[in-house]
């Protein structure tokens with residue numbers, strides 16, 4: 001029987017501690033969120049972020065973009081937010097409408113306001129494991145915080161990351177690599193047999209591909225740590241990418257969905273937003 005990695009409980013504690021820090025700082029952090037209101041997921045997560053931010057004393061400004069918005073128009077929005085001293089953090093919720101090049105937009109965010117760490121500068125800092133203060137994407141950073149909280153040290157471990165998105169897999173692999181795990185980064189073109197082979201002796205498995213039951217208990221090593229970044233709706237119920245019942249019997253630790261990585265993502269985004277506001281104050 002596995003220990004549950006309780007992201008919901010941990011995120012609550014983190015947000016309570018953060019609210020105190022925001023209060024003590026006397027700062028007024030403000031997070032601008034650029035999003036596509038026609039995307040159901042985006043609307044849902046933006047609402048969750050808004051409420052969580054308000055609770056810790058972080059103001060938000062939501063900027064909905066039109067269906068037919070162009071990359072140029074979004075770049076202009078970002079430029080204005082970069083120049084606005086009242087805005088201390090900028091989050092561009094992916095995906096924006098089809099015509100928009102999300103990565104180009106991420107990289108246009110001033111690095112000190114890029115609280116999701118998705119721009120080229122902050123990604124480069126992470127990739128190079130550079131010293132200094134910079135934001136790392138909230139989902140993988142939240143996973144690292146959760147591992148640390150449960151005393152799971154990636155040092156010397158074999159980690160398999162499944163999924164190589166900008167938001168999750170790429171930064172996740174970099175973080176685990178920086179934490180001295182030996183990392184395999186699998187993705188949609190990894191042959192099935194190759195993936196199953198990697199999973200067999202993986203100590204840590206982190207998966208985010210958006211396919212329910214993608215990983216099952218029989219595929220993993222006894223005592224593995226399983227982190228589920230997937231979000232799928234099956235028969236009206238939110239489930240992850242890991243078949244929980246079979247996996248939980250073999251794992252030493254496992255995240256539930258919901259209540260695992262999701263709440264950690266939000267708490268981490270808020271922590272990054274406060275850290276950015278502090279840095280901007282320091283560097284003034």
Ligand SMILES: Nc1nc(=O)c2c([nH]1)NC[C@@H]1CN(c3ccc(C(=O)N[C@@H](CCC(=O)O)C(=O)O)cc3)C=[N+]21
Nearest residue numbers: 045092093094095116138238258259260262263265266
């Ligand atoms: N630039 C950018 N950064 C993101 O971090 C980002 C993004 N774009 N685009 C969309 C995804 C999705 N995302 C989630 C955040 C919280 C939950 C969350 O808290 N979920 C809850 C509730 C789930 C439910 O019941 O529906 C849970 O897992 O317990 C889920 C998903 C952040 N994303």
